[in-house]
Amino acid sequence: MMKKLILLFYALGMAMSSWAYSFVSGNVYYTITSASAPYTVEVSNSGKTKSYSDVTITIPSTATNSNTGITYTVTAIGESAFQSCSSITSVTLPSTITNIKDNAFNSCSGLTSFTIPSGVDSISYSAFNYCKKLTTLTVDSANTRYKAVSNILYNKNLTKLVLYLPYLPGTSFSIPSTVDTISNFAFYNSALTSVTIPSSVKIIGSYAFGYCYSLTSLALPSSVSSIGLGAFTSCSKIKTITVDTANTHFTAVDSVLFSKDLKTLIFYPALKTVTSYTIPSQVDSIADYAFWNCSNLTSITIPNSVTSLGLGVFEDCTKLTSITIPSSITSLPYATFYYCKKLASVTLSAYITSIGDVAFYDCSALKNFYVYSETPASLTTSNIFNGVTTALCSLFVPKNSVSAYQASAWNKFNIIGMETSAITNTGISTLKVSVSNGNAVITGAEAGTALNVYNLQGIAIYSGKTSGENQNIPLPAHGVYIVQLGDKSVKVIY
Secondary structure, eight states, X not given: OHHHHHHHHHHHHHHHHXXXXXXXXXXXXXXXXXXXXXXXXXXXXXXXXXXXXXSEEEOOSEXXXXXXXXXXXXXXXXXXXXXXXXXXXXXXXXXXXXXXXXTTTTTOTTOOEEEEOTTOOEEOTTTTXXXXXXXXXXXXXXXXXXXXXXXXXXXXXXXXXXXXXXXXXXXXXXXXXXXXXXXXXXXXXXXXXXXXXXXXXXXXXXXXXXXXXXXXXXXXXXXXXXXXXXXXXXXXXXXXXXXXTTOSSEEEETTEEEETTSOEEEEXXXXXXXXXXXXXXXXXXXXXXXXXXXXXXXXXXXXXXXXXXXXXXXXXXXXXXXXXXXXXXXEEOTTTTTTOTTOOEEEEOTTOOEEOTTTTTTOTTOOXXXXXXXXXXXXXXXXXXXXXXXXXXXXXXXXXXXXXXHTSTTTTSEEEEEOSSOEEEOSSTTOEEEEETTEEEEESOOTTOEEEEEETTSOEEEEEEOOSSOEEEEOSSSSEEEEEETTEEEEEEO
């Protein structure tokens, strides 16, 4: 989903500019970027991909508009200027170019080498996406910002690794010890299976290793103090994560990456083989896409300590069958459970106030939805439940709120009123189970009877014996629970 979004943003950006060009000169399309002195243009396209069919492209330093007679300095390669021009094998740029923009050479599948001219001071990470033959990258020696070493792009003094071409040969790479920063998107979409990070590295940028589908492990040295948004998003083959014990900012527990104080869960490896996971009670936030594509997990328990969920946090957890959102969480952000195709049961507490776009997109197995809020949560878009057969999905809501839900955007569900504080007869005349003030209350049980309380994921909330007196068992969050007394089992709703 994340990758689809990135591509969508590019498409939207191109649509907004309408891929418009201002004039053509020497078979090159240009868009005017400054119509007054100093007059500047950027290389554009004809309004569609595959705008150029030449094998060799040479861009001049100036271009003259024959309609006006004005001569412009060429300062940039615009967004998607050469996208999908598969015939191009060689491009020569002038020293006047300062910026190579998003997708400038995207999918130029014939391009084998590229030289960054002396004037360039900005290059988009996506400039060479899907240039599958591009394995030679050089930088003009007069460039004061960039330097290439072994076809890898760095800043001039080699302290920042800027871009590792996705299709370079080889499966492993050791980052030089001069590097202290791995830039945003530096290894994006790389086929590397192993990257060694030296103790000089302090900063790992946003999406630095995004979509490194072949990366199998991650070892962070003691020096790393900052990890950007989605740094390891979609690294679906990572199985183990280790962090140097001397690191004061991050730690790994059973290969799960956390902040040092365990308050933020940053990344859960997709290939961990366990099927259930209980988030530690110290955690108060879960980072964006932290559980992306964790296809082995069938059960995840979220403690009441968690107050914040990141974007797409459980996206593509394709075996997850049920989830209970604790009362500490008040909103579900964008794509929370996107493509959780086996998610059949969801329980939301009374404190959920809003649900973000595509939060349950394509959760096609969803059959039971328990919502304890008397006021219907805001559905921010109409796409939240795309792919869910809402008419066949039972929406259980507080009995006195059925009409409110029927009059809301939730009205496409099969809405059923429920008692939110249940008293259940167990079949034994003296024995009753009720819910009061967040507790399961056991009344009339004979002392010493085996007592177990489970959530709908089958995880034990309490295990012990009855006391013979009224007994209160704290329930961690609103939801449905199974209370087992000896050989009797009853369901209660909190």
